[in-house]
Amino acid sequence: MAHPPENDEDEGGRGVSRRTFLKTAGVGAAASSLAGVAIPAAGATVLGPGAAPLTLKVNGAARTVNVEPRVTLLRALRNHLDLTGAKEICDRGACGGCTVLLDGEPIASCLMLAADAEGHEITTVEGLGTPDAMSPVQAAFVEADALQCGFCTPGFVVSSTALLRKNANPSLEEVKDGLAGNICRCGTYSRVFEAVQKAAKASARPAAKRG
């Protein structure tokens, strides 16, 4: 088996083919660590099954993590970078609790390997605002009480943010569509819709002034 790159600077020779391989290796690694069998694709370099360093661009900063290739983006963020806003709730893309932005698009980070996220811009809920400087969406969630236990809330905040970036003034039906991938068990949907529409209005005001 070939060795993983020694450090972050070793970008040469990595690229599509390596990432393509990692998709295979990541899935195979879980089995290979037990069964000792991994069949690499032709021409691929092998990473793992042990931990290997990866560089993730998270909330504007490059962060290095040393993870097994099978580790998901969600677990890399949570267990290796202490960015615990995104939650592992269903671990199969059904609940939206792990939603982060990948190059601006909302994705289920439990369904992506950390290695596949290399080279992309990742934004987590922590990158959207802070308790003392909340984003308009975050502030609207608090004001409308669009949360109860709050465990699903980071996922809803990220999905809502992505929705408003595409559609600055969504109708109620469009909000429902935009949040269709997120589950809340305490039952906050109607207040989430209210918060998203409030945030849309709040963001529209300065634009209107400029106009």
Next chain:
Amino acid sequence: MAQEQKPPEVPTVTYTVKAGHASNPQTMEVHAAQGDLKPWDLDSKLRVVKGRQPRLDGKYKVTGRAKYTFDISMPGMLWGRMVRSAVPAGQILKIDTSKAEALPGVKAVWTSDARTVRFAGQDVAAVAAVSPEVAEDAARLVQVTYDEASFVTDLEKAMADDAPLVYEPDKIPGPKDIPRKGNVLGPKPPGRGGSRGDVDKGFADAAVTIQQTYSVPTHTHSPLETHGVIAKWEGDQLTVWASTQGVFTVRDGMAEALGIDRKNVNVITEHMGGGFGSKLAPSASGSAFAVVACKLAKQAGAPVKLMLDRHEEHLCTGNAPSALMTVKIGAARDGSFTAVHYRSFGSAGIAGGAGTGGPAGSLHGKNPNLKIEEHDVFTNAGPAAPLRAPGHPQGAFALESAVDEVADRLGLDPLEVRRKNEASPVRLIQYDVGAKAIGWERRNKKPGEGAGPRKRGIGMANGNWYVIARGSGVGAEVRIHRDGSVEYFSGAQDIGTGFRTAMAMVVAEELGLKPTDVKPNVGDSRWPEGPGSGGSNTTNSVAPAVRLAAHDARMKLFALAAPGLGAKAEDLDAADGKIFVAASPGKSVAFKQTAAKMSGEVIAAVAERKKQFETYRQDLAGCQFAEVEVDTQTGVVRVIKVVAVNDCGFPINLLTTESQIIGAMIQGVSWALWENRVLDRNVGTMVNPNLESYKVLSSKDMFEAVPIVTEIANAGNNTSAAGIGEPCIVPTLGAVANAVFNASGARVRTLPITPDRVLAALAEARRS
């Protein structure tokens, strides 16, 4: 529903209170413990309480900074993982952990002493390893050999004479004096409300009698944060971070299970991702995972984090029992009931407690003749746990569907039939409020009379709950610091209800501050004792203690302000950050300026609640109205609107109270239309242990939710608060089912109301 305790005998003081609803005030006397305060009542001028305060922890939750148990990590921490039985019944012959132990990175292994398996998902073994991935590998390497036995997972099959026995007859859980046969225990003596009169005579007197059977499947709680803990030992001292509804329950449970003193156990729950009743046990109803985590941590000499996964959460952390309910109602021509016979069978899996008779015992109080019979049926499935008003949504669905059927038979307005039998003055007010909000007059006079294939209709149903409070043994502490900052301490946990914010509002009310001026400290067993969050009792048990502590601090501060204001402390009041002479508010001094006069660094006031007072009413009334659209070609039901009208005493924070009511309506609609735990009858395992085929309501299914609080000066404690988390889910299922009938003429008696059942009921309606 726990924590009802007989109040200890304490010296009392009598207060005269203007209680009840503003439209119909009742003067009553309450007996408070000496030193306790007069309840806030209809005459109280409240500045903060009953307002709308966004939750104080909101900014941490929306930015991902709130640390739940699931989010906590610490240096050297190991990851625990349970191994669960793959078979539903039998004996464990061998647990071979040798391969798991040999895996690099595995630091501790635990195996269960129990050898009898009664459900798929029972605790068998556990591992702790250096990463979650290695722990998962190790768990898969544990080899368990079973001698499998026959089993039964289906409620009705378990009732058969020849069904495989879940327990040997002498091992069935439950009181020995209750009849038992096969897997069936009962009839059990009725709970609250009970039986009364003579139903045989009542049915003989009836002009019409209906009898129908209704059924509800098992639901799982499915909190989004799964059950889990982090256990850390420092010498004899154990700290447990727990996703729990009862930090003190976990403290006591760990101490007992591990044979250590309670004072050596500290439990912390700063933020908690939902429980709905499943997190009231020290570990969980069907797993001892928290105790196992403590043992693994001890064995490994390192902190262990053990969170269950979604699959486990469905199997062993509790569920709401299934129910098969037969309701017989006799009525006179005018709709007054002459008798109600309520008989239910239900399965809480391997546990008891499947009763659903609560609503029958409490609703329609003018009915003179009532008989309730409840039975537990044991099946090879994970044990139930209380789920949001245990048994009540199910029981109310059956009872309130039957009431609707009586009205239909008599050709009467279903709301009028309920008025006829109503004993609660509060619900009589709610009928008018709810009917107006939904536009009751818009309903079909003849079910299904709307034009076209997509038909709309409106239905309603009642619900009930109880004022449950821990009257004593609940404390709170309020501190005012020299710099004027204020904080309070309560060991009780905020499970997402907004408890921590509500308590800050109570402190702010007493001290004349804004809620944002008060720092909450909750969810830590080192702080004053509070109840487990069950029975809708947290706010109304803790708020009175918080108010007492805040009042004590207030009087200490007033004593510092009084000389400068030329008045006596008892003549002062506080508002807007100022302390002033009540009779001449112009004479005032700033709160902060007064705090700076204290002799030390802090004024600390600790208070303990001594007893619950008499209450305006012991029941909490509620009713709901639903509007639905039924596609009579496909059978698909869409909920358009639900109006909930509920009594919760005085709502401390109207904003978060409404959120709880909205959430209950959502969970209720979810049960009515989708949720259904499916066990494979051939292999005994769960078919849908996830969040996509265990379908819960999501954005696209969302309806217009209208929460209406009927404010009642309850007088049961010094804040007049009661509970809200549970009562507001009780009526929803029945309201939706009755609306489906009004829309389409389809009477669906089995939940969830799926398209196939709607089409079958429509065919049935056409035949008759």
